[in-house]
Amino acid sequence: MIKIRELKFTYNGAEKPALHKINLTIEDGQFVLITGASGGGKSTLCRCFNGLVPHFYGGRISGKAEVQGLDILEHPPRELATKVGMVFQDPENQLVTTDVEREIAFGLENLGYPKNLIARRIEEALDTVGIARLRFARNNELSGGEMQKVAIASVLALHPEVLVLDEPTSELDPQSAEEVLRLLERLNDELGLTVILIEQRLDRVVHLVDRMLVMGGGEIIADGSPGEVMNGDSEGLGIGLPPVIRLMRELKSHNAALNGLPLTVKDARLRLQKVLQSVKTADFADAGESLKPILNMDKVWFSYGERAVLRNINLDIERGGFIAVMGRNASGKTTLVKQLNGLLKPSKGRVRLDGVDTRKSTVAELSRQVGYVFQNPNDHLFADTVEDEIAFSLRNRGADESEITKAVEGMLNEFELTHYRHSYPRNLSGGEKQRVALASVLVGEPEVIVLDEPTRGMDYVLKKKLVSYLDDYRRRGNTVIMVSHDVETIAECAERVVLLSEGRVVVEGSKREVLSKALLFSPQINRLAQALSGYGVADTTLTVDEMIEQIG
Amino acid sequence: MRALSYRDKDTVIHALSPLAKLAWGGGLLVLSLIFNHPVYILILFLSIILMVKLAGVGREWASTLKFALWLGLSIIVINALFSYHGDHVLLTAPFRLPVVGQPVITLEAIAFGAVMALKLAVIISVFTLINLTIHPDDIMAVLLKMRLPYKSVLVTSLSTRFVPCLVEDMGRISDGYRTRGVQLDAGGWFRKLRNRAKITLALLSNSLDRAVQVAEAMEARAFGNGKKRVFYKDINISKMDAVTLGVGLLPLAAGIIVRVLGYGDYQYYPNLTAIQFGGWEWVMPAVMLLLLAAIVPLAFLKRRVDLD
Structure with a gap:
């Protein structure tokens, strides 16, 4: 059992406490989800469970926290390791050794266990997590999902009673994320392990957990079953509800026969089938006629050494369009978009920007027309202050100082960064860094903006703002190209979708053509619409608003 | 690499x-x-x-x-x-x-x-x-067999393990810089030096972040808990x-x-x-x-x- 009373913690040098008056009891065997806006204290609270806060980070702490009967103030993480296992966000940076077997043995070796016991624990851990085939694999050759499973196995080998995971799926593709979450469900169900999980994507987890905590401003601002918490004021809590839940909340306000909240598509389908009476016929048209392409890829091949990563790509990207690029990990998505600003040049074929071959220009020259936002904001940040970071591109191209000041002020306001204008960008929180990175690219007003997985690990509020900004940006005649796994966001904002597999374009078309009736890439609402098509619901429905238009 | x-x-x-x-x-x-x-x-x-x-x-x-x-x-x-x-x-x-x-x-x-x-x-x-x-872990085991201190050997082994990550970081950071309109190899030697210095600083900052994360993960798995360490794959x-x-x-x-x-x-x-x-x-x-x-x-x- 975890018992926390009046816990307050402030990091060294910080003005405000990261945790404030936390009172929490977690019974053994519970599956607890912790969510909320970034900077709300989720990670800090989780690091209290195994004593990393305060022992590793230092700071001022008051109150009481007991984990499985041990006071965290008296027991450092190395002593709590057999009680609480912790898995972190970045799959690569938590692996210490070079291969899977040694990785699992690492903690057991530290505890000085006899070799025969270590051997037994390794076997158990490999089987429990289902990675026996990876036993002798080298860590740097594993996929992100496999690395996370190895990290889980390496803490399970210590036989902890509580497993804490800090956004373990945020860097994984949907399939790997699903596998990791199913594993957690099994560990909780079958082994009775207490699982505490931080996660932003509620649609992935709400149906798995017993309890949901929402954190904001260093406090627990909501606590209850997922149904109870999501029935309340979700906007006020700063959490993004899964589409089926948003739909049902909306419908419930007009239909008294609906009660409770469905946590899965199946649940929603069963509830709706009981009450569905009239359906208004709707025909969701795709965007109008095609406009002139701004970017054209003509028979593009690209290879790293002898390995072909892009194979014969033919693609026109229209001016003013919003294109999403989807596909499994390593399907060539990032390689494809890197061709658009010249970061990579085709091995064969041509990429033309406004009719001009990109081979004739440098990346720096192309950057005036094509902005590129990397997955990791750290790859963007070089300057000493946020203000300088945003001004960097304009200053680099020799813009007038008054023009720079005006543009920077605009961006600081737009991305709510005014307060941090003099801060060192790399000292900001993850969400804030992401905003600085976006502002630093968008300030140059490129005609095309390429974003590589911009919503990964983003909290709901920030994601909502980004989507609205990009939509506005596109309406001003610019083109948006977004690599993403986030089907729900794509269903909301994209116009066209390109689906890649093994370096080839498998499907390319309007989002409705690609996302509806698909098995893996359909948004929740479309999966619901497909099941309700017998009642007259259009099976091309993609969003909550479209569904309400028909059955609301 | x-x-x-x-x-x-x-x-x-x-x-x-x-x-x-x-x-x-x-x-x-x-x-x-x-x-x-x-x-x-x-x-x-x-x-x-x-x-x-x-x-x-x-x-x-x-x-x-x-x-x-x-x-x-x-x-x-x-x-x-x-x-x-x-x-x-x-x-x-x-x-x-x-x-x-x-x-x-x-x-x-x-x-x-x-x-x-x-x-x-x-x-x-x-x-x-x-x-x-x-x-690499065998090299580490041999060094330990030669009675070199475990912590020093581990630090050496970790640094070599992260060299490929460092090379990848370097590539990404340089790309980030180029997409912001900087021509890395243009201009005089002072400008080139300044550009490289900025990349090196960013690289250093990323490496420090990584070091903290690795240390945290090790601490959470009972590293340095005072008990006599066992070497499962001893040579x-x-x-x-x-x-x-x-x-x-x-x-x-x-x-x-x-x-x-x-x-x-x-x-x-x-x-x-x-x-x-x-x-x-x-x-x-x-x-x-x-x-x-x-x-x-x-x-x-x-x-x-x-x-x-």
């Missing part, structure tokens, strides 16, 4: 005890430093080729050799340009430089540079061979391994004796000494070659014993 890291392979060299390979490789490093004679250095190089071939890592070795070749060429050129010893002048510059006088290029300076370049190729090849055929030395270790050390021991006896030296200046092939002058290099290759039949024998 990752192409140059260890991969499991089913070869007799991979199956050899890491201790024996380290002893053999370490011996070769010392020998390349204590011998000056071109024939002896050539023998060291030939023995490396034999091991590389048997380990099936020719392609990876060739890529590092390319790097060694460029470095070697620059050694030859610099030595030829700045070392004016030697009687056989091949070229005389039509001008005089202050202090050093009239530059000349001599046959002896070129020969000396060439042998130094070959020594360098031997040294780089030894490191490549060790890197490609010994599991056990079988009798066979002890024999190969002994044989691995033989070239070093023999090489020292050969040097003490006065063989293996060579005068480059002022005239290249004639290479003698009579009597012991011939026997000594042959013995060295045999001793260097002696580990090979043992490697085959060890594999047979392992399979049995």
Whole structure:
């Protein structure tokens, strides 16, 4: 059992406490989800469970926290390791050794266990997590999902009673994320392990957990079953509800026969089938006629050494369009978009920007027309202050100082960064860094903006703002190209979708053509619409608003 | 970068005890430093080729050799340009430089540079061979067996593990910089230096973040909890391994004796000494070659014993 009373913690040098008056009891065997806006204290609270806060980070702490009967103030993480296992966000940076077997043995070796016991624990851990085939694999050759499973196995080998995971799926593709979450469900169900999980994507987890905590401003601002918490004021809590839940909340306000909240598509389908009476016929048209392409890829091949990563790509990207690029990990998505600003040049074929071959220009020259936002904001940040970071591109191209000041002020306001204008960008929180990175690219007003997985690990509020900004940006005649796994966001904002597999374009078309009736890439609402098509619901429905238009 | 890291392979060299390979490789490093004679250095190089071939890592070795070749060429050129010893002048510059006088290029300076370049190729090849055929964790285990402190060994092992990540970081950060409109190689040296410094700072900052994350993950898995650490995959030395270790050390021991006896030296200046092939002058290099290759039949024998 975890018992926390009046816990307050402030990091060294910080003005405000990261945790404030936390009172929490977690019974053994519970599956607890912790969510909320970034900077709300989720990670800090989780690091209290195994004593990393305060022992590793230092700071001022008051109150009481007991984990499985041990006071965290008296027991450092190395002593709590057999009680609480912790898995972190970045799959690569938590692996210490070079291969899977040694990785699992690492903690057991530290505890000085006899070799025969270590051997037994390794076997158990490999089987429990289902990675026996990876036993002798080298860590740097594993996929992100496999690395996370190895990290889980390496803490399970210590036989902890509580497993804490800090956004373990945020860097994984949907399939790997699903596998990791199913594993957690099994560990909780079958082994009775207490699982505490931080996660932003509620649609992935709400149906798995017993309890949901929402954190904001260093406090627990909501606590209850997922149904109870999501029935309340979700906007006020700063959490993004899964589409089926948003739909049902909306419908419930007009239909008294609906009660409770469905946590899965199946649940929603069963509830709706009981009450569905009239359906208004709707025909969701795709965007109008095609406009002139701004970017054209003509028979593009690209290879790293002898390995072909892009194979014969033919693609026109229209001016003013919003294109999403989807596909499994390593399907060539990032390689494809890197061709658009010249970061990579085709091995064969041509990429033309406004009719001009990109081979004739440098990346720096192309950057005036094509902005590129990397997955990791750290790859963007070089300057000493946020203000300088945003001004960097304009200053680099020799813009007038008054023009720079005006543009920077605009961006600081737009991305709510005014307060941090003099801060060192790399000292900001993850969400804030992401905003600085976006502002630093968008300030140059490129005609095309390429974003590589911009919503990964983003909290709901920030994601909502980004989507609205990009939509506005596109309406001003610019083109948006977004690599993403986030089907729900794509269903909301994209116009066209390109689906890649093994370096080839498998499907390319309007989002409705690609996302509806698909098995893996359909948004929740479309999966619901497909099941309700017998009642007259259009099976091309993609969003909550479209569904309400028909059955609301 | 990752192409140059260890991969499991089913070869007799991979199956050899890491201790024996380290002893053999370490011996070769010392020998390349204590011998000056071109024939002896050539023998060291030939023995490396034999091991590389048997380990099936020719392609990876060739890529590092390319790097060694460029470095070697620059050694030859610099030595030829700045070392004016030697009687056989091949070229005389039509001008005089202050202090050093009239530059000349001599046959002896070129020969000396060439042998130094070959020594360098031997040294780089030894490191490549060790890197490609010994599991990094085994190197760590060997160092621990030699009673080096665990924490220092772990830090060294972690730093090498993150080198590929660092190279990837560097690529991404440079790309980030280029997409913000910076031409990394344009402008004067000051501008280039400033651009590189910014990238290095960003790289450093990323590495510090990574270091904190790794430390956190280690702490959470009971690192440094005061109990006596157990090494699950400790290196056990079988009798066979002890024999190969002994044989691995033989070239070093023999090489020292050969040097003490006065063989293996060579005068480059002022005239290249004639290479003698009579009597012991011939026997000594042959013995060295045999001793260097002696580990090979043992490697085959060890594999047979392992399979049995």
